[in-house]
Amino acid sequence: MREKMKQQEEMEEVKQAPSKAETLQTEPVRKMKLPIFIADAFTTTAFHGNPAAVCLLENTLDEDSHQHIAREMNLSETAFIRKLQPTANFTQKNTNSTLTFATMSGELKARRAEDGIVLDFPLYPAFPQDFHEVEDLIKAAIGDTLVQDIRYSPDTKNLMVRLSDSYNRSFLETLKVNTEPLPGIEKTGKVKGLILTLRGEPGGQTPQYDFYSRYFAPWVGVAEDPVTGSAHTILGPYWSEELGKKEMRAFQCSRRGGELDISLRPDGRVDMKGGAAIVLEGTLTEVKQAPSKAETLQTEPVRKMKLPIFIADAFTTTAFRGNPAAVCLLENDFHEVEGLIKAAIGDTLVQDIQYSPDTRKLLVRLSDSYSRSFLETLKVNTKPLPGIEKTGKVKGLILTLRGQPEGQTPQYDFYSRYFAPWVGLPEDPVTGSAHTVLSSYWSQQLGKKEMRDKPKQQATSAETNKLRRFL
Numbered sequence: 001m002r003e004k005m006k007q008q009e010e011m012e013e014v015k016q017a018p019s020k021a022e023t024l025q026t027e028p029v030r031k032m033k034l035p036i037f038i039a040d041a042f043t044t045t046a047f048h049g050n051p052a053a054v055c056l057l058e059n060t061l062d063e064d065s066h067q068h069i070a071r072e073m074n075l076s077e078t079a080f081i082r083k084l085q086p087t088a089n090f091t092q093k094n095t096n097s098t099l100t101f102a103t104m105s106g107e108l109k110a111r112r113a114e115d116g117i118v119l120d121f122p123l124y125p126a127f128p129q130d131f132h133e134v135e136d137l138i139k140a141a142i143g144d145t146l147v148q149d150i151r152y153s154p155d156t157k158n159l160m161v162r163l164s165d166s167y168n169r170s171f172l173e174t175l176k177v178n179t180e181p182l183p184g185i186e187k188t189g190k191v192k193g194l195i196l197t198l199r200g201e202p203g204g205q206t207p208q209y210d211f212y213s214r215y216f217a218p219w220v221g222v223a224e225d226p227v228t229g230s231a232h233t234i235l236g237p238y239w240s241e242e243l244g245k246k247e248m249r250a251f252q253c254s255r256r257g258g259e260l261d262i263s264l265r266p267d268g269r270v271d272m273k274g275g276a277a278i279v280l281e282g283t284l285t286e287v288k289q290a291p292s293k294a295e296t297l298q299t300e301p302v303r304k305m306k307l308p309i310f311i312a313d314a315f316t317t318t319a320f321r322g323n324p325a326a327v328c329l330l331e332n333d334f335h336e337v338e339g340l341i342k343a344a345i346g347d348t349l350v351q352d353i354q355y356s357p358d359t360r361k362l363l364v365r366l367s368d369s370y371s372r373s374f375l376e377t378l379k380v381n382t383k384p385l386p387g388i389e390k391t392g393k394v395k396g397l398i399l400t401l402r403g404q405p406e407g408q409t410p411q412y413d414f415y416s417r418y419f420a421p422w423v424g425l426p427e428d429p430v431t432g433s434a435h436t437v438l439s440s441y442w443s444q445q446l447g448k449k450e451m452r453d454k455p456k457q458q459a460t461s462a463e464t465n466k467l468r469r470f471l
Contacts, residue, residue: 034284038075041117042227042258042274049258049277050227052077055284068320069284072311076225116261118273123264124233126151126160134159134191140181141194141216153234157192160234165199169212172198173253179218186219193217195231199242209259210248211239227258229272236262236270280309285319337362337394343384344397344419356437360395363437368402372415375401382421389422396420398434400441403452413451414442 035056043049053073057080061069070078079101098111109120129152131138138147138161146164153160163172175196182194197213213235215228225231232250239262240246248262261273309326316322341350341364349367356363366375378399385397400416416438418431428434442451 036069036073036282036284037278038073038280038282040256040277040279042229042252042260042276043256044275044277046277046279048256049274050077050225050256051075051279052079054079054081057082072313072320072324074324076222113273116273116275118271119229121229121233121270121272123237123268123270124153124155126153126158126234126238128152129159134186137182137185137191137194140185141177141179142175142196143178145175151234151238152191156230156234157190158195158231158234159191159193160195160197160238163196163198167198168201169198169209169251169253172196172212172214175214177214177216177224179216179223182216182218192219193231195235197235197239199239208249209251210243210245210262211235212251212253214253224254226254226256227252227260227274229260232260232262232272233270236264236272240264282309337389340385340388340394340397343388344380344382345378345399346381348378354437354441355394359433359437360393361398361434361437362394362396363398363400363441365441366399366401370401372401372404372412375399375415375417378417380417380419380427382419382426385419386422395422396434398437400438402445411452413446413448414438 037054037056038051039054040046040049040051053070053075055069055078060082061080066078066080069080081099098109101108101110106122111118111120129150131147131150134150137159138150142161142163146166147161148164149162151160151162152158177196179194194216195213196216197211200208200210200212213228213231215225215231216223217225231252235250236248239248239250246264250260250262252258252260259274261271263271263273265271311324311326313319313322313324337353340362341353345364345366349369350364351367352363352365354363354365355361380399382397397419398416399419400414403411403413403415416434418428418434419426420428439451443449
C-alpha cells in the first residue's frame, strides 16, 4: 500500500503554493496540498448532525478534481471555497460573513450569526396527496403506523407523511423504516424522497421542539439522511400553517440527530440556523494543480484534542483510485489509567503510555531524566492493581526507560521491568512476551531494528537479553 492521499490533523506546516518569487519561473503543473475540514452541521457536538467536507482553494480546480475529492470524502456534501482576492487569508478575522455556494439546485447563501450559521432557502409548497395513490409505498415503508396527513411537493419530489399525534419523539426515533423496496414500488420518478414528521410534544420538554422529522431517499442511494435542509423547505411552511408560528425549532430524529431553528421570512424564503462543530482539520495531498501566486496558508487549531488521521488509497499507486481507508492513530489516555499508574509508581514522572490490545499489556515509559539505577531501585506497589483494574483490559504492566548515552559499559538501548499481579506474578525476572511490545515501541522511537535490553532480574545472573527485531 502506498499512501497517496492523506489528511493530517497538524496544520502547522501546510504547503500550498509557491511564493511570488517562485512563480516568476516557468513551472510544470505540479502537485499541491489543499486544506480540508470535516464539519458537523446543525449541531454543536462532534459526531452528530450532518457531516460535510469543506476544501479551501487558492485557485480553480478542474471538475474532475472536484469529483475525485468529493468521492474520496464519501460524504453527502463536499464544498469548495475559493478566495476571490489573492491577498485574502482564509483564517483572518472579520472576513466576509456571507458565502454563496453554487449547487445543482441553485445558489445557496450561508451567513454567520452570533450563535450559529444561517442558511437561506426558498420555500416550497406541499399539496394534499390521495392516500390510495401512495398506499403501497407508505405501507412498505412503515407498515401499519397511523398516518394523520400526507402532502406532496412537486418542486422537490418529496412525499411528506405526518404520523398520528398519538405518537411521541421516541416512537419516531425507534421506528424501523424499510426503505429497500421503495424504488421498486415507485418507479415513475414522481417521488425521490420520503419525509416522516411528527408534531412536537407539549411545553415542559427540555429542549422543546415544534416538530420532529426523519428523511429517506433510497431512490438516490441515501437510505437515511442525518439532517436535511432541503426537507425543511417543505416542513417549514407546513408546520407554520399547522401551528400558526413563523419561528420554530425542529429536531431531525436520525441516529446522529440535528437541531434547526426555522424562520419564515416575508419575502417567501426561509432561514435555517444551526450550529457547527469542526471534527477534522487536514491536508489533501497529491492534488495536481497549476502553481499560483498565493503564499503559504496556515490555519489555527480549533479543537480541544488532535488525533492524527490518514486516508490511504490501497491497491493502487495513484491518488483517488483503489480502496480508500481511514487510519486514526490513538495514544492511550493518561486519565483512563491514572489511578492504576499512581498506585503502582506514585508521582514518578511518565513520558509516554502505550497499550497493546493483543497482549493486554500497558507500557509505561518513564521520563528520560531517570537513570537505570532509578528503575532498578524503584519500589513498585503491585498489590492494589488487580483491585483497581478489574475490567480485564490490562493483564500486565511494563515499565521501561530509554538506554543511557554511549560510553556506558555495556550499552543498552532500553531498560524494562514487568509486573503481572492479575495472574499472580508480582514481578517477572525476564519476560519475552513483554519484549514483543517493547521491541516494536523502541524500534520506532530509536529508528533501529537491532537493540539490546537490560531487564531487572531477581536472579544473580547478569545475562543480557539481546533482541533482534526483523521487519
